[in-house]
Amino acid sequence: MRTVYVNGAYVPENEATVSVFDRGFLFGDGIYEVAAVVGGKLIDFPAHTARLHRSANELGMRFTVSDEELLAIHRELISRNGVDEGVVYLQMTRGAIDRDFMFDTEKLTPTLVLFTQNRPLVDTGVAKAGMKIVSIPDLRWGRCDIKTVQLLYPSLGKMEAKSRGADDAWMVRDGVVTEGTSNNAFIVTQEGAIVTRPLSPSILPGITRAALMDYSAVSGTPVEEREFTIEEARNAAEAFITSASVFVGPVVSIDGVELSGGKPGPVTLGLRKQYIEESLKRAI
Template sequence: MTRTVYVNGSYLPEHEATVSIFDRGFLFADGVYEVTSVLGGKLIDFAGHAARLQRSLDELEMANPTTEEDLLEIHRELVRLNEIDEGLIYLQVTRGAADRDFAYPEDATPTLVLFTQAKSGLADNPMAKTGMKIISIEDQRWGRRDIKTVQLLYPSMGKMAAKAAGAHDAWMVEDGVVTEGTSNNAYIVKGNTIITRHLGHEILSGITRTAVLRMAQEAQMKVEERPFTMEEAKQADEAFVTSATTFVMPVVEIDGAAIGTGQPGDVVARLREIYIDEMRKAAV
């Protein structure tokens, strides 16, 4: 089945979709993106993704080519046209096409593209039963990680380093403490306390992160937003990551050291259950 994608106001077969070679997303990574999950044909936490998109655009002084209401309808239409029951929608906004110049162009029209990916097993991911293995790498990204830009080469390098080491992902370390995973936020659990890096320019404010921390507090779990070291992580009772497509995913090994019992723990399992249940109820 050929996917239908969205490009600058038009729904097109994917093989007919094109973007200018002068687009600044291609030339400068001058663009931002969001990924919204779909469960049961409905969008998970769409309002959160739309709000973060606007923040990213504002931080880069980039115009928003659409309204939140229109964007919601585009998402829903792509779900319908591509018959997505479980999967994701990728959205990207760039500053648009212009002659190559480091200075922002004054008259470029933003580029807006969206496409779907069908992914069965988001809610029933087998890895939730076995857990992830991760490695640590030095965080060598630029300083504004709070903006969700398309500058993803170093995270890709981190994914490949993890793959080469026989692991699933990497946690990045800066000044001796963990920032985040290559495409997720990182957490450890000690007793009834969930510990994760505080927000700032160093990490992305995850939409799933926000929901999970709220749900954890509602479930009478203690939350500490502070830096933690890899050594502290290795001594934790449990560890996990969150993202729009993994939801809440246990981590059972860090740099070869087993976390807790070496099996997914009860706290993470409960958080995953709560998150998926609540998000299904709130989906649009």
């Protein structure tokens, strides 16, 4: 049985509780982060912590735990649960108080919950076979750059993708791709350039996205930050996603149109290898 962290205590998962008046439960008033673990070490952890601070600041949410404490909690959970490869999920809400749309942040103590999941990240089916993607309308709220727990529409999008025989969905707004349901979207042009949408309130500033782009710049792989349509994606040489739990995931089909012969392409696989190698050098 897993040990989880709830508001300062390490407890068995079946004994973990949060108030029914928690604003995360009542209003979706919460933020989260997911950090990958490989070889018992955390990948891109400082960047995840920085984004957590940004999300809290954007929502005017109090931050009552230090970065050092957050790292210690992550490491303790990894140790207690024997995680060699997997993820640590962190969720912080504004706190618990009797139900009211209005709130006084200073009277609320944030709720902090963390738990681990053991799962393969490096040698996975997605890396070997690639993903099939379908397109869906992007009907989310306008601040997708904040990593909130408001994940109903992405969840429904994944279910729609499954019903259409695909693995995931890319969302489209105003005729162009925003991002995947829980990942950033990339294409590789026929000329070999990597293309991804520029940062804006319409997409999450992905940690893996940023790291991959940094590594690509060092290696000399051209990167274009611009909008692209689903039609351009279907005609691309390759496509892929980035996320903390997938790293670089090859996309081999978009709306039924095969890319790179229906198998992971060489540029994508090269980027995945580079990301894993470089990230492990910086793991803590």
